[in-house]
Amino acid sequence: MEFNEVIQNRRSIRHFTSQEVEQDKVDQLIDCARLCQSSKNRQPWSFMILKGQEKDKVADIMAEPFNEESKEMFGYVNTVQYSADTIKRAQLLIAVFQVCEEEWFAPDLISMGAAIEHICLECVNLGLGSVWIGDICFNERAVSKYLGYEQLHLVSAVAIGYPAEAPKPRPRKSREEILLSKK
DSSP: HHHHHHHOOOOBBBBSSSOOOOOOHHHHHHHHHHTTTOGGGGOOOOEEEEOOHHHHHHHHHTTTTTTTTTGTTTHHHHHHHHHHHHHHSEEEEEEEEOOOOOGGGHHHHHHHHHHHHHHHHHHHHTTTEEEEEEGGGGGGHHHHHTTTTTTTTEEEEEEEOOOOOOOOOOOOHHHHHHHHOOO
């Protein structure tokens, strides 16, 4: 697929078929992230592939603090549960960890975002669907502990599988709305 087509066709996919993602495609996704540029070539990322019960347990841990009682305190409680449900519908989850070094936190975080986007774009190229799961950060410490990497910062996760939906493009701001001029 042409790169411009990949960008044009990228969507957040939240419903997946039951078809397993082949190991060679998982390897390609990790290679795309591994080859991503990073600030000062620090490559501050580590990835964990989760499937089956382990993946579902991560979803449960992520949503644990959010119940009906917390709905009034946290307006995003519904999105956290929806993200947990999305993880359970996906065939795999890639947990994305960052090395914790305070002086490098911001540039490394930007690098992490670029690596995640490489994964999401390669999913389109491979005929897969994906969605970036930011809600995992709301219970990051508990998820990291369960996965055995408390010393790392769990930045995000990517739910992946074969798409069972084909969402239309979401509205985008025009160039004029996003370009600034010097004042």
